[in-house]
Amino acid sequence: MSAVNAQVPGLEYRFGQWVMEGIRVWAAAFPTTPLYFGNSVGGEARRPRANLAVSLGMGLKAIVATDIPDWDAWVTTAPEGSITGALTMMEKHPNAPRWLETKHGLGGDRATYWTMLAALSYQPDGMTLHPEHVAALARLDLPKGQWIVFRDREYEQVCWSGKCVSGKRGDWAVGIHAVSEGARVWSDALPAGGNDYRGYQSRYGTFELEVEPPVENATVRVTYLDHGYAPFYVNEQQIQRRNTGTWTTAIINLARATTLSIRPDVYLHRVGIWPGQIPSATPSGTPTRVATATPTSTPSSTATPSPTSKPTPSATPSPSEACWRSYIVIVIVNRCAASPKPRPLTPAGGACSGGMR
DSSP states (O other): OHHHHHHSTTHHHHHHHHHHHHHHHHHHHOTTSOOEEEOSSOGGGHHHHHHHHHHTTOEEEEEEOSOOTTSEEEESSSOTTSOOOTTHHHHHSTTSOEEEEESOSOSHHHHHHHHHHHHHTTOOSEEEEOHHHHHHHTTOOOOOSEEEEOOOOSSOOEEETTEEEESOOSOEEEBEEEEEOOEEEEGGGSSSOTTSGGGSEEEEEEEEEEEEEEEEEEEEEEEEEOOSSOOEEETTEEEOOOOOOSEEEEEEEEEEEEEEEEEEEEEEEEEEEEESOOSOEEEOSSSSEEEEEEEOSOOOOOOOOOTTOOOOOOOOOOOOGGGGSOOEEEEEEESOTTOSOOOSOBTTTBOOOEEEO
8 A cells, every 4th residue: 555655645545535435325325234344454444434334333344264463453552542453343343233254265174163163253143155164064063052162363463663463362252251271282282183173272271161141951062182091070070081082072961051160181172051951971870970972083193292382373375366256155043033133142041142054
């Protein structure tokens, strides 16, 4: 843009004015049609444009991937509001309609899975997907209900002139919050399971989780790396490890899920909770129950455990023109049909998380 401004002084400013006027014209032209303003590009201009669009009844649209270098943005000494992350305005307007679109179709099952986790954590009204992602969905186990996937930002913070950006900080989650959790582990630091799409990132240690809203008569699914033979416990229910080297899901039932305590140390990928119990636990002859565990992948090569290792991930490759040839629209159908704006989670009815059709 600097080169363009050098050739045509004031063009960037005038273009910004044109965008603001275009938002007003578009909203007036389609007063009864759901509209979403694409707000991924624009840097610091994202904030006033999104504020205007939402004030006129429009929703917000953004690009989503496994992570984006400026997903989060904040200021230190710069004036407040002088920098805006790629999805900051969706968080600033939690009740505005949301639509997301994938950045490209590259990366195989792992990229599809982690892109969908990022997207579903924002509970969008719908998504526009590249066909490569659609083809992969049938092979992947995506979360439902209330859930948390353990990870942290792929892109470290970069600061200048009192402004900072980074990848999305923290876990992907809906309705479950980590009060304390283990250290983030990259795939190449795992003792096994690193080649599985779930092993891209995980955490190792003990975990204390809060469930909000609480879930009555709950089914809890815990996806962990089955490494070693020592058992671990979820709210004192025993899960026996069998050293298969696979990402394995154990299912337990709780009368009421408000908090989860998971210990001792374990590699965790995901925890999910939803109402309605299913048979899963086998009595062990003591008050402690052993949860049924189901292996969910093929063992991969082993490596020396190193939970604190943090190798720098490579940047997502830029898509070729062929990757933009077509999109497929996926509509997220929300279970809380009575509420057109499911965010934030409704305390009475549980998580307003949707399934895809």
